[in-house]
Amino acid sequence: MAQFTVTVNATAHSTINTEDTWIELLPPANVSILLKRIRVSFAHTTVSDVPCRIRVTRSSAAGATGTAATFVKRRPASPAAVTGGNVKNGTSAFTVGTVVDVLMDSVVNTRGIFEWVSRDEDDYMTSGVNQRINVLIKVNLASMVLNAECDFEE
């Protein structure tokens, strides 16, 4: 299976503590995405000391409105990803779609970094049929600049 990386550097919601979608992945109906790693880090120019909540969900409907995601191959010789998706676009809001399952819900202080890595193949976060897998973020500081990244196989 080929592995891909999606990264986004964007600005949190202009209203404090308002959840946005940062990464929304939608595979074809006959393909499963296996999430292996998620990382959220804080590139804001001013160091802050606030909580940031990160959720990973499956959803049955899209949020609005992101911009098309770029999938970088881990191995350059791999075929292109068949998965589609959107990421948060700068300061634009990207609402949360219809949540079906919450796979992960964690909080980190913005002086730190959050990273989840799957321990083994049973530990992957897997998409459902005709469902999206999403990374949702809200932070206790309006318009904070964040990096979100996920690695997946398909």
Added chain:
Amino acid sequence: MCGQYVVRATVPSLSSSESTFVEIFPPANVQVAIKRIKITFPSTVVTDVPVQIKVYRTSAAAGGSSAGTAISKSPTNATSVSTIKVFTTAAGTIGTIVDKVLDMALNSKGAFEWIARDKDDYLWSNANQRLTITGIVQSGATDVIAEVEYIE
């Protein structure tokens, strides 16, 4: 694969211009893969600034250079065949970017380590391309030690 190697760059006063720390350039018939990256901050005076770290595949060399040394993890391994650059007293400019394979930020009061989870998770080079690790301080300045481990 010949073996696993460590490259280290100590960069003084990294500031608000994105600078190359380490550049790994294998021969055309060789692929390299990064397995581990570690970023720490050796300033004797504690700093409290946001630092952004990126890994790119680049198609042209970074500007400025100091030839670097790839230290073999096992003393019996063959010498690395890749050309290594590290940027110390003069932080290097960025070469021509093809892909961005890693992008994250951390506070200089902390430390960061990325480790490949498995072989599919390695950061692989492409033919005639370099693997380049860069950094930038969002505001302020700080010293950085960047360590990269790769296989070829």
